[in-house]
Amino acid sequence: MVDLPSPTQPGTIDAIAPESARRVRLRRFKELAAKVLSNPATVLGFVIIFAMLFMAIFAPWLVAPNVPDPYQMPRDWAATRMPPGTPGHPLGTTNEGGDVFYGVVWGTRMSLQLSLIVVFSTVVIGSIIGSLAAYFGGKVDEFLMRVVDVFLSIPELIFALAIAAILGPSFGNIMFALIVVFWVKYARIMRARVIQIKGSEYIDAARIIGDSNINIYLRDILPNSFTPVMVQATLDMGNVVLIAATLSFIGLGQAGIAEWGVLVSEGQAGIASGRWWASTFPGLMIFLWALAFNLVGDGLRDALDPRTEGR
């Protein structure tokens, strides 16, 4: 029989020596980046995201901010219901004389703020709860995970709708509702990850060397849990905006603000009379935003999934 020893043995030694572990991680990151960018759909997602970021960051230079509150739609009562292409209103105006282009641009800034705040808070809350459950195990784990199960039994949008409805229509309430609904998935991911890593060999190795628990957590467990959380967070960047817009559309948004869902809702009244633009453009932005993050999220997941190797 011809069984030749494989030349390279996958190293578990890496994790024991922190220096090389970091280098290994860096190399893996580079490989991952190359793999992600080889998928044209993912690249398209990145391009849209960068365009959106540009719009959000440079909003004050693209359209002069409304005074005093830039997130409030400016009203030009002299130019209501203008079609796209009108001088000064490239995408037309709404029934109330709001500039659709203004809404599109400042809506991007608003969506960015919303999604960053919601995703950041939910990642932190979810990770803490998930890690605690995994760390303590036993009854604490059992209790926290049952809570997670209950939260997951209520369909996302309906849960967020109920919370936002109880608190009353406002953008802040929508944000709060989303945080309450979205943290659970991260708790699950983190818990699974921590339990898995806790049982793996190199953590034992770290214990033998005499590392403290907190050191192990910060240096080994957290960085190793990064990838699944990152995939979910990317997908959620899109989901959050989609659900927030839906809630705004239903009527839980703040009337008159430069938020895409609110704009689609306000523009809806005009479609019977042929004024299609007031709903179409803000809605297109929601779609592109969600699409971009979904493309990137999917690309990341595929790149991280060993089963899709060599596609």
Add this chain to the structure above:
Amino acid sequence: MMGHLETDMADAVRTAPATVASVRDLKVHFAAKRGVVHAVDGVSFDIRDGETLGLVGETGCGKSVTGRSFLRLLPVPPGILAGGSVTFRPHALCEDCDGAGCDACGCTGRKAVVCPSCRGQGCATCDGTGAETIDLLKIDTETLRKLRGDRVAMIFQDPGKALNPTLTIGQQVAEVFLQHRTDELIELAGLSPETGGALRRFARQDHRFGDGILLSLPPFRGQRRRIQAALDKMVARALAETQVPNPASLMDRYPHELSGGMRQRVMIAQALACNPDLLIADEPTTALDVTVEARILELIRDLQMRRRSSVLYISHDLSLVRRICDRVAVMYAGRVVEIGPTAEVFRNPRHPYTRGLLAAVPTADTPRGGLAAIKGTVPELVDPPAACRFAGRCRHETEACRRFDPTLEPVSETHAVACFIDHPAPEGDQPSFERITE
């Protein structure tokens, strides 16, 4: 078959009068990120009527890809059939001797089907042999489909994966008959050969919208049941051939309910159901226990003897090949490096790689610790240079081995090797077994 003499003596492997299949200069490439992988790079050999040819080599040497090319079961893309031919001569049981083997036709019990375009006179399509010759790589998919499972069958490495987990054993074996034995099925059911329409479609697994309803109504209902009963009978008979206990009860079981050995028996029953001329066995016992392996080998051997099928036995296990094969072809890095009768190759290996392989096989007289491994690993097959593929791992290589590419040349009537030790290189230092160059 008429005594057809080989004219092309350079092709040492083509000396047999009756070949069931010939591979000529087969090239299979795979498109990979790093470049084009030459997985099979100019492979030629014949499979003679009734023989077992062993195809041995390390993992990744291209032996499985070669085997799969017979049935065009390669993933395309990324696989590319880059050249060559795999010709196949369908055979039929000799009427004169009824499979016993006779002088009248000089056959082993089976004889080649007469070429339809020249009626045995010898023409271009049959390469002058007068026997029907089919290029498996060029025929249309429908012709190929009819050959698959009927004239050329295949057994896969892992029976656990090669059986569909959601269909019963009976349903899976039945498919072979439904595809290739529709007429017999209708006859066995006692129906008229002219039976057509939904019933015939039922007997060839071709379901059309509305057939289900039609066949559930009398009188079709009863006739459908008769076909089903005939089918069950044929399946049970095929399973019984592989000596499984209680074949009738086996038919309703699912693959996961069976042991590995039982599953492989089912695969064999399925493959041999239509009496194929050629059986491709791709490491059929690798996934099995050693004790089960012996019994499965015995079964294949036994069935092959009785039916006079030819077998291409793909394996990485030399000792196994030695036990069951008439001839052996050694593959290395996409090439056949040595081919000849098993006994001769094992007694007098002419390629350093074959020697290395044999030295790595434990035998009864191998002293403890006396096993030699070949240094290094199989080279990457991305755009290989014009040089001996084994250069770099060979203990006898010289400058010439790294500059020229040796071709397969005969060393005797039956034995051929691709190495400069027996066939001098165009120029430069000649390698020899006496000189070890590390």
Add this chain to the structure above:
Amino acid sequence: MQLRDYIIRRLIILPFLIIGVSIIVFSLTRIGGSPIGIYLSHEMTPDEVAQIEARFHLDKSLPVQYFYWARGVLQGDFGWSGVSVAPVSEVFPKKLAATMELSVAAGFVAVTLGVWLGTFSGARRNKPADHVTRIVAVSGASMPNFWFAIILLIVFWAELGWAPIGRATADLYAMVPQRTGLYTIDSLLAGNLAAFADALWHLILPAITLGYGATAIIARMMRSSLVEELQQDYVDAARAKGLAERLVLKKHARRNALIPTVTVIGLTFGFLLQGTVAIEIIFRWPGLGKWMADSVLRGDQATLMTYVLFTSVLFLFVNLIVDIVYANLDRRVELGK
């Protein structure tokens, strides 16, 4: 044996999950405003208010309040709908029928189209047709359905005048006796083909809009599991037996690829339920979703909470059924890992 244990375990957990959901719903009613807000008016004296509070046990501790609330729910007392000016339990079935008609139609669109698209795409992996289908699928999951509905209305209703809005033409439907509350079924039962065609005509656009997202989810899952199945050895083994490619796909690969696809149907169901809210508003479809949105804007808590409770329990049951079906279909599956 194993399967039965698994189902029993799931059934034991189920009531606890339902109690958990009910606690969340109850907590929500106590967080925002006063649960009796709709009975109060500015002219009431504090005494009168206290009287009403006592009637609804609001003067007791929270656990006791939960007990009274849960007892009411179990007895079918879901409170009073201010929007419909009737008890919630009375209006609910009618609204549910309208929503069900829409979701079932959308689900039908999603399953047939999704499975077909996924098969089409997976069988042509990495070819242009596959890329187009994948783009359609990814956009479906990112599409805000209310915007998609508006775009379709702009084209087919405002510009072309082809599609209607609402649930049925009132004159036609008035002649049909209501038995099931599903207009298409009722008109068929009554043998009124004109009313049936009208009901179907009204159903098509909202069903397509609602079903699009779910179609995308199913198509995606179907594609990836088909691609995976097509790489299995048994697919090659089927080819080696002489099966035509069409049969290999139909009898072997697609059949097995459908099994994991069943799991996303539960997910799809949640997606459809959520989707009805916005779709019903836009198409003026008198179902649960629109009722819900109206109630939200009017601060009608009882309706809202009934809705949340109902959808969650339904969602839980559907997921349980899907899991059981999946476990039965796939003999390889390992339960309750």
